[in-house]
Structures are given as C-alpha cells and as structure tokens.
Amino acid sequence: MMVLQNLGFFLQHCAKAKALRSGLSLHAAAIKIGLVAETSICNHILNFYAKCGLLHPAHQMFDEMPHRNLVTWSAMISGYNLWGRPHIALQLFSKMQKHFKPNDSVFSSALSSCASSRDSNFGQQIHALALKLNYCSVSFVVNSLILVYMKCGMCGDGLSVFTDSSFVHPTLVSYNIAITGLVENKLFEKGMELFMILFRRGLLPDRFTFAGLLGASEAVYGLSTVLQLHCQMVKLGLDCISFSGNVLMTLYSKFSLFPESYKVFRSIGEKDVCSWNTAITYCCHGDDHSKALDVLREMDANPDDYTYASVLSAAANMASVRIGKEIHCRLIRTGPEWDVGVRNALVNMYGKCGNITSAYTVFERMEIRTLISWNTIIAAFANHGHAEKAMALFDEMKTIGVEPDSITFLELLSACSHSGLADEGKMVFESMSRVYGISPGIEHLCCLVDLLGRSGRLSEAEEYSDKQLRDDEVVLGCLLSASRVHGDVGVGERIAKRLVRLGPLSAASPYVLLSNLYAMNNNWDAVLRSRRLLRDGDVEKEAARTSIYVCTLRI
DNA sequence: ATAGGGTTAG
Secondary structure, three states, rough: OHHHHHHHHHHHHHHHHOOHHHHHHHHHHHOOOOOOOOHHHHHHHHHHHHOOOHHHHHHHHHHHHHOOOOHHHHHHHHHHHHHHHOOHHHHHHHHOOOOOOOOOOOOOOHHHHHOOOOHHHHHHHHHHHHOOOOOOOOHHHHHHHHHHHOOOOOHHHHHHHHOOOOOOOOOOHHHHHHHHHHHHHOOHHHHHHHHHHHOOOOOOHHHHHHHHHHOOOOOOOOHHHHHHOOOOOOHHHOOOOOHHHHHHHHHHHHHHOOHHHHHHHOOOOOOHHHHHHHHHHHHHHOOOOOHHHHHHOOOOOOOHHHHHHHHHHHHHHHOOOOHHHHHHHHHHHHOOOOOHHHHHHHHHHHHHHOOHHHHHHHHHHHOOOOOOHHHHHHHHHHOOOOHHHHHHHOOOOOOOOOOHHHHHHHHHHHHHHHOOHHHHHHHHHHHHHHHHHOOOOOHHHHHHHHHHHHOHHHHHHHHHHHHHOOOHHHHHHHHHHHHHOOHHHHHHHHHHEEEEEHHOOOOOOOHHHHHHHHHOOOHHHHHHHHHHHHHOOOOOOOOOOOOOOOOOOOO
C-alpha cells in the first residue's frame, strides 16, 4: 500500500515537472514489481505521458488498461486537449459518455477543445449537458464556456452566460475572458463597459485585464483613452511587469509613439525575451536602427528567432554588411537550429547589403522555404539588375508548387524595370490576372507605367494609366517623370494638368519635375510659373540629402 | 481558463 501511494506521488511530480527520464524509470519500476494492473497506478503513468506530450504511449496505456475509470478518461482527454489535438479530445469525450458522467475537470478540458477548434456546435451540446448535470454554477466550467462562445465569435451568447442569474459570482478571470473576447471580436466599447463594471463590483483589474483590453490589433481607443489606461496601470504597478507592459509598448508603437514605447520598455523590471524583441522591433519601425542594435548588445535574456530576425532587418535597413556578418557569425556559433524566418532575414540582409552571392548561398542551403523566402531572393536579384535570374527563380518556385502573391509580381516588375525589359514587364503584368487570378494593384500599375515610360514608350504608358478609373497621383507622377526624361513637353503638360486637377498634392516632386521639363526646353517663364505653383500649393520641398556609412577595416 | 514579439514590397 505504501509503495502504491509513493509511486503515485512521484509519478504525479514527474507529470508536473515534465521529468521524462524519472517518469520512464518509474514506469519500468511499476512493471518490475507487478503494479501495472492497478488502475490508480496506470492512471498516474498515463497522466505522466499525457502531460509530457507523449500521446502515443499514453494512448497505448489507455488501450491496454483492464479497468478504466473517470480519471483515466479525464487524463487522456486533457492530454489531447493540452497538446493541440482538440478533435481527438472531443471524440473521446463523446465515447466517454456511454460509461461515465463527466466531472468538472473533464468539462473544462472538453470546452477548452471546443474553444481551440472553434467548434460552437459541440460547445452548445456541452453547455446543455452542463446545465442538465448542474455544473453551470462552477466558476471554471462557466469560464471555459464563455471562452468557447467568445472564440467562436458568438459574443452575445458569451455575455448571456456571464449575466446568467445562476452564475452568481463572476470572478476576475470571468471578466478577463469576457473582456479579452470582446476586444478580439472588435467590440471595444463593450469591452470598456465591462471594464468599468468590474471596478464597480469592487474588483481590481490585473495584468490579464489590461493585456486583454490593450491587445486590440489596431489602435482604436484614441490616445487619451490609452493614456488613461496607462495611468491606471501605473497605479496598480502593472506597467512595469513584462506581461502587460509589453502590450502597452506595442500599443504606443501603433500610434507611432516610439519614444513612449521605449520609455515603457525601460520601466519594465524583469524584461522577458518578448520585451527585448518588441523594443528592438519598434526601434526599427521608428527608423532608429543603431538603437535597435544597442538594445541587442544590452540584452540579458537569450536572443531567440524573433530577436535575430528583427536585428538582421535593422542591419539590412542600415545596409551594414559588417553588422550583418557579425550577427551571422553569432548565429553560426549558437546555431544551427534557426527557423525559416531568421534565414529569410539573412537572405534579405545580404541582398540589401549588396552581397548577392552570400544571399543566394544562404537561400540555397535552406531546407524549408516559404513564399517569403522566394520573394526575398527574387527581390535581391531584381535589385541587383539580374532580371533573368529573378525570372528563372520565379519559374523554379512555380515548378515546386509555391503560389506567387502580389508581392512576387511587384518584384518581378521591378526586376524588369531595373533591367529595362519593357516587353517582359508587360507580359508579367498581363499574366497576373489572366494566369494567377491576382488583380494588379495601383503599385503594380505604377511599376509598369514607370518601366514603359523610362523605355520611351510614353503613349503605351499613358494607355495603361488611362485604364485606371480615376487619376492616381503616383501613376501620373511616373508618367510626368518619364516625359521629363524624354523631354516630351506635350505629354508632360497634359499630365501636369491632370495632376493639378487632383487638388493640392502631398509631394513636391511633380512640380519640380514639371519645372525641370520646362528648363530642359529653355522655357524659363514656364519654369517660374510651375515653381510658383509649388509655393502656392504650400508644399514643402525638403533639401535632398544623402548619407553614407563609413567603415574602417582593421587588418 | 486569460498575452506579448519576426522575416518579403511600398
């Protein structure tokens, strides 16, 4: 009896700590002393396997057990639920009902499976069963139920569970799940309402509440609301813990308030990898690439795939092959298990830094390639003026069965543009909708018009732009620029008139182009006129500037 | 039971 209890206790510990080796030797010991016929021991062994994600041995135990009880089923169902197999978990739940009535923990596992597989039908069935068996006052069954409805986008049903009179004491967790669900379903005001009610009920929000409320994929609250929420978080000390602080950082960045985001980062006490990654990412978005690299050097957590992908992108944007190589070396030293995202970022970095050979080597050595990998390498060759290679890679990717997207075509068009291949560009453009069912966007049209214009095929370019239903500032800008290159005042004036009709322009370049066009033809009065237009339009023309990165090699 | 981060173009 003693042995039985102790063995069970140890196995439970192994399951919790995911201690594989110890658990396995306990299983061996159980066989050796002939305890594998004991239902309770078998349950413990099964549970150990299930919690560790070893679903095969767990299920084998399940099949071989002479007597199964509710705990057996519960452990098996929870294992499948825990390790991302919700459908199997639900099948088992159905089978189980022939033998046992579910208890609260089985209910909770099954409902969690419904939530992750977005199975509202099954959820409703379990809801009915829970009502029948009187489990709808147990808080964590009800919480799981709210989660199911929210994940399935049935917010009304979720909220009615929440306000159901039999559910007398919604806990903070219930509020958190409901608020998070409402925000996920874009019902921001409802979420905020519930947030207020929570206060009135005398509860205090925690990190989950704020994370749920602030986790909106877009900044919808308006800055003043965000500031108020930030204040609340400061009061409760939740701004300086990573869990909710990270979300706040992301939110500020959505308002492009990168310095604010960075301040939050600095105030977080124990920063986790994600805090560091978020800081690095948004330094990059704020165009402060060298700060991003400083953050990397200061980082005390272990960098992961996300870190390296972001930081390589910083190196790429600075076009600094020195820093890029430094990071690559670090990857080689600590690798080799870097995922496809990191490798894509490497290819991109070498491409942007002008090292096409290294870019291609990294690409060729990749075992797994995504659409982004192909797009990245095609862009690299396109930018280096190797249109044929870009096209060849496009063919190769189609042969393997990777479906191109609109970005692929943008890059192919840019490849043609960089190499002056007007006819090929037209073919690419035409094939988009005809062969691939992707309708060209305004940016594709710009690229093509630009390409035709540069090749001196102004009338063709104008034809394409006329197929547009309305005038577009950028497309017309391309045409104007082409007429400038070829000194065609007739086309230039016609386009300029259309541009002016669009109203005040956001960019100064069309005015400048037009005046340069006149200057080319020695029409100085017209130059003055177009310059005045620029001033009257209240458009600022910033002085152009160029910067280079100086790097000293020490040999 | 409840979260947060990346890599392609523009």
